[in-house]
Amino acid sequence: MQRVGAKFVRIMSFKPADTEDKTPPEVFRRVGEVTRMFCDAGLQPVHENCMNYGGMSWRHGLELLEKCPGLKWVFDTGNPMLNFDRSKPKPWPRQDAWEFWEHIRDHVVHIHVKDATYVPSKNDCDYNYPGQGQGRVRDILQDAFGRGYDAGISIEPHIAVVFHDPSVKAGAQDMFDSYVRYGRELEKMIAEIKGRRSLTAT
Numbered sequence: 273m274q275r276v277g278a279k280f281v282r283i284m285s286f287k288p289a290d291t292e293d294k295t296p297p298e299v300f301r302r303v304g305e306v307t308r309m310f311c312d313a314g315l316q317p318v319h320e321n322c323m324n325y326g327g328m329s330w331r332h333g334l335e336l337l338e339k340c341p342g343l344k345w346v347f348d349t350g351n352p353m354l355n356f357d358r359s360k361p362k363p364w365p366r367q368d369a370w371e372f373w374e375h376i377r378d379h380v381v382h383i384h385v386k387d388a389t390y391v392p393s394k395n396d397c398d399y400n401y402p403g404q405g406q407g408r409v410r411d412i413l414q415d416a417f418g419r420g421y422d423a424g425i426s427i428e429p430h431i432a433v434v435f436h437d438p439s440v441k442a443g444a445q446d447m448f449d450s451y452v453r454y455g456r457e458l459e460k461m462i463a464e465i466k467g468r469r470s471l472t473a474t
Contacts, residue, residue: 273313273315274313274314274315278315279315279316280315280316280317280318280344280346280381280382280424281310281315281316281317281318282317282318282319282320282346283303283306283307283317283318283319283320284319284320284322284324284326285299285303285319285324285325285326285327285336286299286302286324286325287323287324288324288325288328288358292325292328292358293328293358293359293364295325295326295328295332295335295336296325299325299336300336300339300340303319303326303336303340303343304339304340304341304343307340307341307342307343308342311342316344316381317342317343317344318343318344318345318346318381318382319333319336319337319343319344319345319346320345320346320347320348320351320384321333321345321347321348321351321352321355321372321376322348322351323351323354323355327351327355328355328356328357328358328359329357329358329359329360329367329372330359330367330371330372330374330375330376331359331375332358332359333345333372333375333376334375334376337379344379344380344381345376345379345380345381345382346380346381346382346383346384347372347373347376347377347380347382347383347384347412348384348386348428349369349373349383349384349385349386349387349407349408349409349412350369350385350386350387350388350397350399350405350407350428350430351367351386352366352367352368352369352371352372352407353366353367353369353388353389353390353397353405353406353407354388354390354397355367366390369406369407369408369412370408370411370412373408373412373415377415377416377419380416380421381423381424382423382424382425382426383412383413383416383421383423383424383425383426384425384426384427384428385402385407385409385425385426385427385428385458386399386407386427386428386429386430387399387400387401387402387403387404387405387406387407387409388400388405388406388407388430389404389405389406390406399429399430399431401429401431401453401454401457402427402454402457402458402461403457403461409458409461410461410465413425413461413462413465414465417465417466425458425462427451427454427455427458429450429451429454431450431451431453431454
């Protein structure tokens with residue numbers, strides 16, 4: 273990473289059991305140790321709100337940040353709908369993307385755009401183009417830019433295929449086309465938010 277000039281390394285905080293709602297001290301110890309190792313090397317570790325202890329709710333995320341000094345956050349707009357809010361009474365509700373963002377945003381150094389809609393009948397999510405799901409992508413980006421955010425934004429479409437679901441198949445051209453369309457739609461949204469003409473507009 274030092275050789276190529278990379279600044280951030282994304283890390284995770286292990287996957288909790290389905291019934292867990294508290295982060296074990298060992299997780300803080302291990303994530304804290306990894307965080308110190310990267311920081312000592314001049315690299316910034318960033319934790320993603322995914323299916324891990326730090327992603328169990330925004331409260332769990334803040335607790336992880338508090339107990340692992342030096343750690344920062346990469347916020348995935350689509351992951352809240354995939355996760356239960358384990359800080360609330362059972363039966364746990366699905367997380368709210370805006371609520372998570374609002375509490376974690378001061379620690380975010382990278383935004384990862386995915387959008388999805390939770391479908392109760394499937395007990396799963398349908399993935400959407402940015403702004404078409406429950407990820408509050410437009411609101412989050414508008415808020416971020418309004419607060420002076422000027423860091424990285426990446427995409428994880430999950431439209432043609434989902435990398436961790438081998439049952440979803442698509443041809444190479446379909447994957448390419450969906451990825452390009454996703455990027456262009458996000459670029460258009462950002463241009464609208466910032467009040468300027470999209471670079472890809474013709």
